[in-house]
Amino acid sequence: MSELAKPAHLRRRSAGTDGAPPGATRTTRTTDPGAGRRPDRSPRRRAGGMAALAIPVVLALTLAACGSSDSGSGSGNGSSGGDITVGLITKTETNPFFVKMKEGAEKEAQAKGVKLMTAAGKFDGDNASQVTAIENMVVAGVKGILITPSDTKAIIPAIQKARDKGVLVIALDTPTDPQSAVDALFATNNFTAGELIGKYAKAVEGSKAVKIATLDLAPGITVGVLRHNGFLSGYGLAAVDNTASDQVTAPSVVCSQDTQGDQAKGQTAMENCLQKDPGINLVYTINEPAALGAYTALKAAGKEKDVLIVSVDGGCTGTKAVQDGKIAATSQQYPLKMAERGVDAVVDYAKTGNKVSGYTDTGVTLIAAKPASGVDSKDVAFGLANCWG
């Protein structure tokens, strides 16, 4: 920061007198006002400085203690829980899907009388925080870790180290790459989730020529790829199954944009797609926040009645949007079930040494306000009764 940019009372006194002759006796002061002039360690000022440091540190540590007693108060009431600790690591703290997952895990942990430790990344894709969390939880002595991996490949070494130490590792919602890197996977079949809404859209549109926009997640993330491919496969536009690792496309897909599952980015993506092709009449979205963003963009363009939006998630906000007619259909998934079964599996492992393994499908249901012929769906009432969030 240049001297002249600082407010006047903070500038050094020689600023503004350019070209002061070197070797002048006042040079010491201009380069270091403090050294060699007067003792600057008067006890009263130093004490003041230290006090300023100490009080907020004490405050911070008190908050830490309160924070821990908050999260610890819900456990230890069970009969035989005792020393069992379960770890849950989600992608972020803020996405409602993971908030619900955490709540489900906490409830189940309380019911079983075990302790739950939670952690999350700072953003979707934050691998480093998840690695750190795994290490810290292993040191803290967890019996099992439930994780929604942010980077399905990069997390493998850390998971391996945990498993080597005898910790059970279960992936929730998102499979690791390779899937065998964890002991077990409890997840929605994301391909099926996409297929269901694809079939529904086909049943509604029939033989009409469609122009499709896909609002996807982010490059390289398996959940996004599976839902996208499932949708196209269910619609009958692509011959692809759930083993494909890349997103496929079809001639009817006129626009594909990434949204990171975010509402604001979904809106921007939809606006861009409409600019590219105003004739879009079917929108596949990766999740409900993206779908709501797309709806806002369509409404602003006056097209919300002409365009069909389908989505995945089945959160309560999204299901309400189905009820309101903003989203035509959504595939509902069950994060609470994932968390509950995860906690149960770890408790079982801790008590009996039984390791759960393989893939457990936690279920997906198509929720639609208006049923379409030939496609099984449940109505909005069912959706609202079983929604999360």
Next chain:
Amino acid sequence: MMEPSVVGAEAEPRTGAGPLLRQALGLSTLGPLAALVLAGLFFSIQSDRFLTGGNLSLIVQQVMVVGTLAIGQTLVILTAGIDLSNGAVMALGNIVMTRLAVASGLNVYLAIALGLLTCAGFGVLNGGLVTGLRLPPFIVTLGTLSIAFALTHIYSNEQTVTGLPSQLTYLGKTFALGQTDITYGSVLMVALFGLTWYVLSQTAAGRHLYAVGNHPEAARLTGIRTRRVLLGTYTVAGLIYGLAALLLVSRTGVGDPNAGQTDNLDSITAVVLGGTSLFGGRGSVIGTLLGALIVGVIRNGLQLIGTKSIYQTLITGILVIVAVSVDQLARRRQR
């Protein structure tokens, strides 16, 4: 004969172990040291697993990458600049190293060298823009942040690079010190801190850096080549970010294009907590090490006692305000 005493020196003889130690742990580092000790005590009372050798070694490993970034950040901040691009440059470095070694099949050491060169190159870019075009470092590094981020994602094609040759992850290997496993990477980080401290406090180049940061005009008039010092600082900082990239690769075992997105702010936090002034010319790199350790201890300790991770963010924010306040009080004291 009054010698112009260059900033940052306590007015005492610079020989012997006693004064050396006092110099390393100058007044600006007493605060962070006290905070670190306090936090350590607090957590060792709350959890009996905290003070174990294994856990302490883990903390150092977790601090390793941001700590190394913070060394470069300290150098830049000492010149009254700031570097927002360091996390992104590190990410680019880690992708360059790993992709060249795995996808392009280059010799591992050549790949590492090219990765370091890429990061140093960004340092030259930053320094060149700051000294040549006289642009504010905040603006320059804000731009190079996005450039490095984009280059990382374009070059990596969003793919995480796996299957790394063992030489790349060598620094992640451990050796046993008594009962504890220590990684070579942690040793490298501590050595880098020691080397930087030595250069900053015991060599002319280091004193010139402090002088330029404290008062560029006076430094120029005493014959210091200000622009050369600044350019050199940014370049060395870039090289250090390259070393951070190597440490990152050794820690995670993969080349991750999403790495380091919030590390620029974390490195600034470590520098500020360590007592270095954002106005330049004051501070010690040892303080930065303490600052990085404080953040690491708090994160690890809070996890051990089961606190929600959002509280770590809250507490870190409070501590940053505290550190800057103490710095301001100290500056006012010296008028």
